[in-house]
Amino acid sequence: PTRNRFCFNAFMSASGKIRVFCRIRPVNRSEAAQGGAVVVAKLDDYSVTVETQRGPREFQFDKVFSTEASQEDLFQDVNRLMQSVIDGYNVCIFAYGQTGSGKTFTMVGDKDQKNPGIMPRSFNAIFDIMRENGSKFDFKVSAYMLELYNDRLQDLLVSQAGEAHAQTQPHGPTRRVEIKRNRKGVVFAQGAETKEASSAQELYALFQQACANRHISATKMNVESSRSHLIVGIMVESRNLTNGSVNTGKLSLVDLAGSERAAKTGAKDHQLKEANSINKSLSALGDVISALSAELPHVPYRNSKLTQVMQDSLGGNAKTLMIVNISPSEYNLDETLTSLVYATRVKAITNNAQRNVDSKEIAQLKEVIMKLKSGHAVEEVDV
Template sequence: FQSSQKEAIRVKEELRKEVECLRADLQQVREDRDQSVAQLNTLTAELATYSEQARKSSKDSELLRIKAAAFEETCSSQQEQIETLQKQLAVATEKLKHADVTAIEAMTGYESQKETIKDLEERLAYAEFQIIEADKLRKKLHNTILELKGNIRVFCRVRPFLSDTDSNGQEEAIISYPSSVENAGRGIDLMNQGQKCSFSYDKVFDHSASQDDVFVEMSQLVQSALDGYKVCIFAYGQTGSGKTYTMMGKPGRDQKGIIPRSLEQIFKTSQSLESQGWKYCMQASMLEIYNETIRDLLAPGRSSSEMPGGKQYTIKHDSQGNTTVSDLTTTNVFSTADVTSLLEKASHSRSVGKTQMNEQSSRSHFVFTLKIFGSNESTGQQVQGVLNLIDLAGSERLTKSGATGERLKETQAINKSLSALSDVIFAIAKNDDHVPFRNSKLTYLLQPCLGGDSKTLMFVNVSPEASSAGETLCSLRFASRVNACEIGVARRQTQSKSSSDNSNRLSYG
């Protein structure tokens, strides 16, 4: 029994231990159950969430599926376009290769031609530069020689046959132009009574020369007036030889004469010099010498039919070689239009008349004077130039002109003044101690130009008709004597800043 009891106690103890283990396991199972229930609840909630997301994802998937189908269709279309473009690209690439080859060949030829053209342009530019420089040097040396020699420059111009004149080839018979290199453009030959007379001047213009051709040759002389020199240009010749046409011209751009062209150049150049600090003021005056009487062509109320009487004008020369005429109307001019208006007024006032040699013969010596005052504020320099443009009355023989009465008196006065001009020229040519400038109003007015320091140019105008051969010969001989005269070298009238105290003499009035 005790053994059984001990065994029972042992079994009981084992069972108790087993019950405790089972209780512990049960507790663990309960805890696991509770944890599983919590996880189940959590998973249930997550399942609900995932179910909702799955539902939304299903909708999104459907939309994406539709979009993917559209994209696949687009891709298929683009793939076809890509294939087409690749084919076109292959064709274009092939063409480009051929074009590159052609372009390379063309570029090679172009570069070769470009080099050739560049070389030719350089050679042409150098040749043109040499020509220009040679021409400048020629003109400069020519001008220097004339200034050193002190000559009055002489240009000769042959008038063409008039429309109402029957030339019958007589121009070739009495007037010709030598073709030798040394005389080309400078020589003229005249046949008179079977004898050939040859003359040479600074420039000879044949009957085909235009107004522009004439002005180009003397434009540098006009420029000298702006530079501060005294410049005198006058036309000499028999009646009807074209002096007034040379000096004044006719309406129309191509027909303008020396006077309007000179004024256009002066105003244009003076405006261009403003950028260099130069400012110019110009004063114009116009007079005529009629029957040894000075008449103011710009006097108020004056016309060719109403000659103011009793007023005397006096010519005065100062120590600087400047010439003034007392009480002469002087007008400030600012443009070519101003001078053109004055020239028209003067032309209406000038004395003209009809003779057997010319329907509209100038019966007086016309003198246009432009005084130019220039100052440069930056350098303080001042210049004073004078431009005298003179249209002399025509010389004529009484037997040819048929002048009587008042016309006879005019012709005698004209021939007397031109004869006095000849006497002055001859006296200067012979270096006489006494030069008779005072024998005529014309020569006294021209004294600074003929015997002073002015740059002087004479135009001798001649007629080509055989009937005028005698007068033409006289004019050419007189021009040769003029060309042989030695006068003083032209001086530029300037004032520097240090001598500006006397600037009132150059005031603009």
């Protein structure tokens, strides 16, 4: 297993390319009722074909999942990235696609969690690996959970009532979350509540709290449409008990809100404002993807909070996996083609993934600095 891990990390680092999976969801009830043709098909494990007015178009990806693929099937191809997080790498997995294409099902799962998605499965996988390596390493897991709603970052681990109370106090602290990057280029959320978890159950409980606070509403396209981008950050610190070196890995899990056309979704008033904000941020993401895939000298990360959040994941230092979710129906042909073209561009982007590892001495010095910053007394440390 250690050799396999080394080979996988070496291959991913050497290739540098962002991996892209394509998942075709089954035809839903409204599409079936309309009697529209199915225009998308999986050709093989790496190819998908779309019937257009100009004839069939073929797209190639790192893996293609058909309508029959289960959540478990998908996670089998994602699971190895969890080991990379433990090994000190920055990893990002994000879902992209139009409203109603199955992104939240892929990332979060269904409402009663009979079919959990990548996020809850990742929590279990991380703690399983930690349990297997408990005799060699000391682990610490912490998490932040945010949503980007109407171009404002909101902390989902802070109760909305508490937040409202804080904002009504004339001199009370208003919790402002800002996206920053450390010297190694890793993005972090300054001002966000970061909570430790000692088990997969504790991490999942935090996740449930975050999902309960997320903005969701019904549209014509989707009974439970995500009106925000969900961003989950899991930090794993592992201290080698033999030599004292410390790895710090970060897993970013992003469920993007879906692109949509107001005429199709029936969005009005505040929903229209939400849709415009979602489309604006996704357009900025598209600009970043285009600039990176064309290797332009300037990449417009600063144009949106979403692109700032994903700066280390697209063209940065993360091992990144994009899952493009598409509808098979003719009714959604235009949106499906747009998503597939975007995903093809993402495949051309190169990242430079590097381990975040400190020697025993550096780790001790960092601990001293943290204690001094927080006003704690520090004993002399022999480094």
